Amino acid sequence: MQEFIDIALTVNGEPVSRRVEARQHLVDFLRNELGLTGSHLGCEHGVCGACTVRVDGAVVRGCLMLAVQADGADVWTVEGLSDSGGIADLQEAFIARNALQCGYCTPGMLLTAAEMLEAGRRMTRTEIRAFLSGNFCRCTGYHAIVDAIGTVMERRFGG
Amino acid sequence: MKAPRFSYVRPESLERVLELLAEHGDEARILAGGQSLMPTLNMRLSEPRLLIDINRIDALKGISLEDGTVRVGALARHAELLDSPLVAEHLPLIAAAMPHVAHVAVRNRGTFGGSIALADPAAELPACAVALDAAFVLASLRGRRTVPARSFFHGLYETELAEDELLVEARIPALAAGYRSSFLEFARRHGDFALAGICCHARIDGAVLSDVRLACFGSEDRPRFAGAASAAAEGRAWSGEVKEAVKAALGGDLDPIGNFHASAATRLHLARVLAGRALDRMAAAG
Numbered sequence: 255m256q257e258f259i260d261i262a263l264t265v266n267g268e269p270v271s272r273r274v275e276a277r278q279h280l281v282d283f284l285r286n287e288l289g290l291t292g293s294h295l296g297c298e299h300g301v302c303g304a305c306t307v308r309v310d311g312a313v314v315r316g317c318l319m320l321a322v323q324a325d326g327a328d329v330w331t332v333e334g335l336s337d338s339g340g341i342a343d344l345q346e347a348f349i350a351r352n353a354l355q356c357g358y359c360t361p362g363m364l365l366t367a368a369e370m371l372e373a374g375r376r377m378t379r380t381e382i383r384a385f386l387s388g389n390f391c392r393c394t395g396y397h398a399i400v401d402a403i404g405t406v407m408e409r410r411f412g413g
Numbered sequence: 414m415k416a417p418r419f420s421y422v423r424p425e426s427l428e429r430v431l432e433l434l435a436e437h438g439d440e441a442r443i444l445a446g447g448q449s450l451m452p453t454l455n456m457r458l459s460e461p462r463l464l465i466d467i468n469r470i471d472a473l474k475g476i477s478l479e480d481g482t483v484r485v486g487a488l489a490r491h492a493e494l495l496d497s498p499l500v501a502e503h504l505p506l507i508a509a510a511m512p513h514v515a516h517v518a519v520r521n522r523g524t525f526g527g528s529i530a531l532a533d534p535a536a537e538l539p540a541c542a543v544a545l546d547a548a549f550v551l552a553s554l555r556g557r558r559t560v561p562a563r564s565f566f567h568g569l570y571e572t573e574l575a576e577d578e579l580l581v582e583a584r585i586p587a588l589a590a591g592y593r594s595s596f597l598e599f600a601r602r603h604g605d606f607a608l609a610g611i612c613c614h615a616r617i618d619g620a621v622l623s624d625v626r627l628a629c630f631g632s633e634d635r636p637r638f639a640g641a642a643s644a645a646a647e648g649r650a651w652s653g654e655v656k657e658a659v660k661a662a663l664g665g666d667l668d669p670i671g672n673f674h675a676s677a678a679t680r681l682h683l684a685r686v687l688a689g690r691a692l693d694r695m696a697a698a699g
Contacts (some may be wrong), residue, residue, distance in 0.1 A: 277415065298414060366517060388441070388519060
C-alpha cells in the first residue's frame with residue numbers, strides 16, 4: 255500500500271522505468287514525465303476521447319487508467335504510431351479531406367481509426383460513426399473524418 | 414481535475430483482496446476497469462484512502478459454459494462480452510446489448526462486474542441480468558453467498574454488496590430451447606446512457622409467449638423487473654391487443670424519474686414504445 259510505486263513499461267517500443275504517484279493517470283505520466291504531449295486532455299473524465307492511447311493492443315481512455323496500472327504494459331501514443339509510418343496513409347487522408355481544424359481531437363481520432371483499420375475490412379459509414387462515437391470533435395464535425403477513414407479503408411482493403 | 418491522493422495496492426490473490434476489504438471497508442475502493450471510478454476520482458466526487466486493483470487476479474477472469482449456466486467472471490471486459498461467440502450463442506440478450514454499452518475505448522477496459530457492482534440505473538448489463546434471472550456470487554472472508562439479480566439492486570448505486578464483499582462472478586442461465594431475447598434502448602448519442610431501455614426474454618411457441626420477463630432501465634433509480642407488463646403477455650399469442658395491454662401495464666410497473674434529459678412522462682412513453690417494438694421483433698424473429 256503505497257502512494258508512490260516503481261513501474262516499468264514499454265512506450266512506443268522503448269523501455270521506460272519511473273517512480274510514479276499512485277494518483278497520476280496515464281496521460282499525465284506520458285505528457286509530464288515523458289514529454290509525449292501528443293495525447294491530449296480534454297474533459298479528463300472519459301467523455302471526449304482526446305486522451306486515447308493504445309495499451310496492450312487496444313485503445314483506452316488515458317485519463318481513466320492510472321500510470322501504475324500500465325506497469326508491464328506495451329503503450330503506444332500518436333508519436334510512436336506516427337514515427338512507425340503505420341498510419342501515414344491515414345494522416346495523409348485526414349489532411350486531404352480537411353478532417354481537422356484545431357487538431358486537438360486528432361491524436362485520439364487517429365488512434366481510434368487505427369484500431370478500426372486493424373479489423374482489416376471496409377466498414378459502412380454507420381459502422382465508422384459508431385466506432386468513433388467516443389471521440390469528440392468540436393470544429394469540423396465528423397463528416398470529413400468519416401470520409402478520411404473511409405478513403406483509407408477503400409485503399410487498403412479494396413473497393 | 415486531478416484525483417486526490419490515495420494509496421494503491423495490487424494484490425496477487427483473491428484471498429488477499431478479501432483481507433484488504435475486511436481491513437479497510439468503506440475506506441477502500443475496488444479498482445476493476447475504472448471507467449466509472451476514475452471519473453469520480455478525477456472530479457473528486459469520491460476520496461478513498463486506498464484503491465485495491467483487482468485487474469491481475471486470474472480467478473476473476475473469463476467467460477465459460479458449465480451445465481447450462483454461463484459463468485461471467487467479474488473482470489470480463491465489455492469488449493470480451495461483445496466478441497464472445499459463447500455469449501452470442503447462449504446469452505443473445507447480452508450480445509444484443511453490448512454494442513450499446515459505452516464506446517470502444519471504454520469497452521476495452523470496462524468490466525462486467527464493475528457495471529453490476531456500480532449499479533448505474535441507466536446501465537444495460539444490470540437490466541439484462543434481471544431479465545435473465547442471473548445470480549451474483551459475492552465473496553468475503555465470512556464466506557460466499559449467491560444473490561439473485563432481482564434482489565441485488567437496492568437503489569441508486571446501492572446494492573446488496575456489503576463493505577467487505579467482492580462481486581466474484583455472475584451465473585446466468587444459458588438460452589434454453591424455445592426462448593428468445595430482444596433488446597432496445599433509446600439514447601441521444603450512440604453509446605451514451607439510455608433515456609429508456611428494455612430487455613425482453615421469453616419462451617415463444619408459435620406466437621404464444623410464456624415465462625415472459627421484461628426489465629426496464631434508465632427510467633428509475635435501479636433496473637426494474639416489469640412484473641405487470643410481463644404478466645400481461647403471459648400465455649397469450651402476440652397481437653396488437655396484447656401489445657396495448659403490455660404498454661398499459663407498464664404504467665403500473667414504472668414510476669420514472671424525470672430530469673433535464675427527459676421528463677418522467679417522456680421516459681414512460683419511451684419505455685412503452687420500446688417494449689412494444691422489442692416484443693414485436695421477438696415474435697417476428699421466428
